[in-house]
Amino acid sequence: MKILVTGGAGFIGSHTVLTLLEEGHEVTVIDNLINSAVDSLERVEGLTGKKINFCEGDLLDYGRLRALFDQEEFDSVVHFAGLKAVGESAEEPLRYYRNNVVGTLNLLECMADAGVYSLVFSSSATVYGASENVPLIEGTPLGAINPYGRTKQQIEDILTDLSAADPRWRVAVLRYFNPVGAHESGRIGEDPKGTPNNLLPYVAQVAAGRRDKVTVFGSDYNTEDGTGVRDYIHVMDLAAGHIAALNFIANKNGIFRWNLGTGRGSSVLEVVSAFQKASGRPIPYEVGPRRSGDAAVSYADPSAALVDLGWRARRDLSQMCSDHWAWQEANPFGYTHQAGS
Ligand code: NAD
Numbered sequence: 001m002k003i004l005v006t007g008g009a010g011f012i013g014s015h016t017v018l019t020l021l022e023e024g025h026e027v028t029v030i031d032n033l034i035n036s037a038v039d040s041l042e043r044v045e046g047l048t049g050k051k052i053n054f055c056e057g058d059l060l061d062y063g064r065l066r067a068l069f070d071q072e073e074f075d076s077v078v079h080f081a082g083l084k085a086v087g088e089s090a091e092e093p094l095r096y097y098r099n100n101v102v103g104t105l106n107l108l109e110c111m112a113d114a115g116v117y118s119l120v121f122s123s124s125a126t127v128y129g130a131s132e133n134v135p136l137i138e139g140t141p142l143g144a145i146n147p148y149g150r151t152k153q154q155i156e157d158i159l160t161d162l163s164a165a166d167p168r169w170r171v172a173v174l175r176y177f178n179p180v181g182a183h184e185s186g187r188i189g190e191d192p193k194g195t196p197n198n199l200l201p202y203v204a205q206v207a208a209g210r211r212d213k214v215t216v217f218g219s220d221y222n223t224e225d226g227t228g229v230r231d232y233i234h235v236m237d238l239a240a241g242h243i244a245a246l247n248f249i250a251n252k253n254g255i256f257r258w259n260l261g262t263g264r265g266s267s268v269l270e271v272v273s274a275f276q277k278a279s280g281r282p283i284p285y286e287v288g289p290r291r292s293g294d295a296a297v298s299y300a301d302p303s304a305a306l307v308d309l310g311w312r313a314r315r316d317l318s319q320m321c322s323d324h325w326a327w328q329e330a331n332p333f334g335y336t337h338q339a340g341s
């Protein structure tokens with residue numbers, strides 16, 4: 001198939017582009033590089049020996065997007081492009097709603113006009129809000145608790161309405177839990193700009209000596225060791241989930257929602273210890289206060305994806321940490337960042 005990948009230069013996008021190319025698909029990426037570098041795609045070309053058609057462009061630039069759909073014929077779209085920092089979304093809600101929601105509306109209009117009705121959308125477990133009714137199933141009532149999460153929930157609503165209005169749509173909504181790790185080559189991986197918000201990239205930078213210590217956000221939760229529990233999932237397993245979803249919607253109309261997680265929760269201290277083991281480096285930590293808005297426990301019931309898609313996550317926490325470390329060690333400052341940036 002010929003697939004348009006929005007946000008394909010980013011963390012999950014680049015790993016999925018690699019997998020799509022390996023599966024024999026033709027890929028065009030549109031990305032404004034607001035949170036990524038084109039180097040990721042160059043490295044994917046190097047790893048696969050295949051060419052990516054790259055369009056540097058913004059989903060908010062309707063004319064650019066329309067021109068792309070006029071120039072090329074796509075069978076399907078995988079839509080990663082979005083802003084994703086929770087704290088930033090609370091400070092700049094309008095920017096988040098515009099970028100994520102309006103960007104998606106532009107995309108959907110161009111798709112409909114071009115007669116492209118197949119879409120895989122990056123949603124997030126964040127749509128479940130603070131629900132601790134674990135394991136989380138797709139039918140759990142949604143209740144995002146921050147602007148970022150609400151952009152995802154609103155987009156899910158838009159896709160639901162669109163699918164109800166026009167039965168030609170074939171939409172897969174994928175709710176990712178906590179994507180981590182990197183391609184086994186260590187050539188591509190997550191490259192956060194500034195201070196990482198998420199645990200794994202932060203821990204990796206401590207292991208690399210870029211930061212002094214990890215702050216554990218609370219140790220008084222009602223969990224086995226008192227620290228927060230999450231469902232970390234290897235990014236290559238996630239990439240495989242996109243292929244499975246694309247195959248599923250190739251000949252099924254309607255909208256489908258799947259959790260992509262392992263079904264297993266790991267605590268902050270378990271992650272620190274697994275990363276220490278994988279890297280062979282000490283990872284000092286101190287316990288600090290809880291981060292506001294954090295749930296104690298979040299993990300998926302991923303059985304719907306297994307039943308419908310035949311997909312399940314295969315890599316464990318130790319492999320997530322060792323692949324993440326291989327990337328971090330080989331690229332201590334990411335793709336193009338300079339020390340200290
Ligand atoms: P990322 O920031 O690495 O990738 C997103 C990409 O989209 C970037 O390359 C960025 O430059 C691009 N982009 C953003 N706005 C754009 C726009 N208006 N036009 C064109 N390109 C634009 O993030 P990621 O971790 O790869 O996440 C991909 C998707 O998955 C996002 O939608 C994110 O919300 C969702 N998601 C991520 C996580 C996670 O923990 N990484 C969890 C759940 C859901």
Ligand code: UD1
Nearest residue numbers: 086124126197198199202215216217228229230268293294
């Ligand atoms: C965060 C986002 C969520 C997003 C998800 C995946 C918030 C409130 N939520 O969730 O919307 O979908 O990432 O991208 O930001 N932790 C520490 N020290 C750190 C960093 C994290 O102890 O320096 C803890 C957290 O309290 C949590 C766990 O580690 O218990 C995982 O945190 P994180 O990686 O930020 O993911 P989420 O909290 O699941």
